[in-house]
Amino acid sequence: MGGPFSGLTETIFADKSVLNESYQPEEILERDEEIESFSHALQDVLFGREPENVFLYGKAGLGKTAVTKYMMDELRSEVAVREEANDLHVHEINCNGKTLFMVVRRLVNDLLPEDSSPFPKRGLGTGDAFDELYDQLDRLGGTHLVVFDEIDHLDDVNTLLYELPRARSNGHITDSLVGIIGISNNYTFRQSLSAKVKDTLMETEISFSPYDAGELRTILHNRADRAFVDGACDDSAIAKAAALSAQDMGNARQAIDLLRVGAEVAERENDEVVSDGHIADARTLVQRGRLRNKIRDQTEHAQYILETIAKLDQQGEVPARSKQIQKGYERIADAYGASPLTTLKSIQDHLSDLHMLGFLLRHERNYGLKGGQYYEYELDLDPEIVLETRADIVDVEDGPSN
Numbered sequence: 309m310g311g312p313f314s315g316l317t318e319t320i321f322a323d324k325s326v327l328n329e330s331y332q333p334e335e336i337l338e339r340d341e342e343i344e345s346f347s348h349a350l351q352d353v354l355f356g357r358e359p360e361n362v363f364l365y366g367k368a369g370l371g372k373t374a375v376t377k378y379m380m381d382e383l384r385s386e387v388a389v390r391e392e393a394n395d396l397h398v399h400e401i402n403c404n405g406k407t408l409f410m411v412v413r414r415l416v417n418d419l420l421p422e423d424s425s426p427f428p429k430r431g432l433g434t435g436d437a438f439d440e441l442y443d444q445l446d447r448l449g450g451t452h453l454v455v456f457d458e459i460d461h462l463d464d465v466n467t468l469l470y471e472l473p474r475a476r477s478n479g480h481i482t483d484s485l486v487g488i489i490g491i492s493n494n495y496t497f498r499q500s501l502s503a504k505v506k507d508t509l510m511e512t513e514i515s516f517s518p519y520d521a522g523e524l525r526t527i528l529h530n531r532a533d534r535a536f537v538d539g540a541c542d543d544s545a546i547a548k549a550a551a552l553s554a555q556d557m558g559n560a561r562q563a564i565d566l567l568r569v570g571a572e573v574a575e576r577e578n579d580e581v582v583s584d585g586h587i588a589d590a591r592t593l594v595q596r597g598r599l600r601n602k603i604r605d606q607t608e609h610a611q612y613i614l615e616t617i618a619k620l621d622q623q624g625e626v627p628a629r630s631k632q633i634q635k636g637y638e639r640i641a642d643a644y645g646a647s648p649l650t651t652l653k654s655i656q657d658h659l660s661d662l663h664m665l666g667f668l669l670r671h672e673r674n675y676g677l678k679g680g681q682y683y684e685y686e687l688d689l690d691p692e693i694v695l696e697t698r699a700d701i702v703d704v705e706d707g708p709s710n
Contacts, residue, residue, distance in 0.1 A: 319540070319580050320571050326534045327568035329561060336378050337530055338523040339371050342514050346379050349512040353451055354386060356394050359487030361473055361509055365495050366516030369561030372491050375516075376455055383453075394485065395450030402457045408464040412437040415454065419444035434464075438471055442480040451485045459490040460497045469505045518558020524550035527560050528567055536571070541582040545570060548584035552591055565594045599689055602665070603697045609649055612640050613658050614667060615698050618691035627671050627684035630656050644702065659685055 325331055336343060342364075349362045364372040380398045387393040399418055401411055416427040416437055427440055445452060454472065459465060472488055475481045488511075490497075495515070498506065519527070528546045535541075549570065553563035567582070569590035574582045603614060616636040620626050634655045641648035649655060663670045669688045674681045687694065 320536055320575055320582065321540075322537045323534055324568070326531050327564055327571075329564075332374060332377055333530075335530075336371065336375055337527050338519060339375050339516075342371075342375055342516060343379065345512065345514045346375065349514075350379065350383055350453075353383060353396065353453070353487070354390055354393050356392050356451075358476065358485045359451060359453060361488045361490070361511035362514065363490040363492065363498070363511045364514050364516065365492055365497065367518070367557060367559065368493050369557065369559035370516040370518060371560060372516050373457055376457075376489060376491060380453070380455070393451075395448075397448065397450055397452045398455065399452065400455040400457065403460075403462040403465075404458040406462060408462060408468055409434045409437055411456075411462065411468065412441055416440045416444060419448060434467070438480075442475060445475075445484040445486065446481050449483045451487070453487050453489060455489045455491070457491045458493065460492040460494040460500075466502045466505050469501065469509055473510075474508055519554065519560055519563075520558065521547075521550045521554035524553055524558075524560060524563045528563055531564060532567065535567075536582070540580060541567075541571070542584065544584040545582045545587050548587040549590075552587070562594065562598070565597075566590050569593050596693060599693050600697045600700075602667075603694060604701060606662075608646065609637075609641070610658050610662060611698060611701070612644070612646070612648075613637050613655065613662065614687070614694050616640055617668070617685060617687050618694040621687055621691040626686035627669070628686070629682060629684055630659055633659065633685065659683075 326333075346362065349360045353359050364376065366372050380400075384396055384398070387396045399415060401414055403411060406414075412434060413427050413429070419441070420426065427437060456462070456468075462468060469488070469490075472486055475486055476484075490511070498513070501509070525546055528550055532541045532546055546567070549563050549566040552566060553559055556562060566587055567590075570586040571582045573586045573589045573593075574580075577586075579586070603611065606614070613633065616633055617626065617628065619640075620628050620633070620636060625632070630652060634652055637655060638648040649658075659668065659670075662668045663685070667688060668685045671684045671686075672681070673684060
């Protein structure tokens with residue numbers, strides 16, 4: 309008798325990896341204007357001149373990181389055949405969850421000779437790390453492009469964007485050139501920078517707008533041609549995935565996820581062709597997965613607040629005022645062995661942020677002079693998703709039992 313995997317054959321996928329988030333396409337589709345702007349901003353590198361700083365803005369899934377990787381590969385190839393260009397060094401760092409010290413230390417360690425001891429995690433400060441960074445940049449020489457993905461998540465971004473672009477003019481480096489490429493999901497990121505940083509950064513800004521349904525169809529057809537065996541994916545499935553994603557966020561990553569998960573649904577149902585019906589089923593699964601990821605991305609205390617409101621929802625006690633939420637939150641934080649936030653204002657700030665992020669519905673109540681004005685909150689998603697996600701994140705046995 310065969311085991312659970314015996315008899316399984318591949319009937320739909322030819323190369324499933326092209327539908328993975330990590331896949332880097334050889335050709336970037338539907339981003340010609342952005343690529344042209346990027347190439348103009350980087351052209352000084354080809355002539356051995358100091359590079360411009362470039363900042364890319366747009367929501368997740370709009371191609372910012374993919375375009376940047378493509379441009380770095382193209383730039384490396386072009387630099388290799390130009391005598392007037394310096395040696396090119398590209399450094400890529402994701403800033404999410406990082407401190408400024410961690411980022412600078414990572415850069416230093418990337419630059420240090422292989423036989424050197426890494427820059428210490430403790431005992432030295434950020435200023436020491438910058439000093440070592442400048443020494444290593446000049447030791448190597450050439451042109452250095454530093455790609456900071458999710459730069460809006462960095463804690464002390466003003467110091468970074470004041471120090472690095474001015475390193476040469478301030479005499480910190482003499483034998484190397486440095487340019488910054490910042491990638492941000494926040495269109496208003498520049499407004500949060502200090503005045504002196506804005507004045508000295510002199511960056512090229514490239515904005516990535518959402519894809520429309522036609523653009524998403526082009527991208528999906530290209531991926532489908534590689535991902536599926538001939539005849540295994542209906543055009544109607546591609547059109548459905550493109551239309552759903554265009555209606556939602558114009559997000560290529562979401563559209564590709566729908567196509568991949570739709571094919572997985574078809575496989576489970578032993579169907580040999582992916583149809584628009586499979587894409588419709590995939591939509592629920594993809595939305596659930598993305599909500600789980602969004603919840604995991606929140607801070608520990610924001611998650612406690614979401615868990616509190618989910619439990620209030622199950623008990624039929626929503627919408628709830630912030631004071632009621634605070635009491636439940638304190639019980640949950642205590643049960644997890646965490647020190648609760650002590651002020652109602654801090655709870656209200658978290659509630660406001662979670663409302664802005666789309667997790668919560670907020671209802672304004674105004675009862676005039678007698679009752680006053682206040683807000684009530686409830687979840688704008690299935691409470692089961694919150695509680696299931698929290699159970700995945702923590703060991704349930706160590707969590708609250710009530």
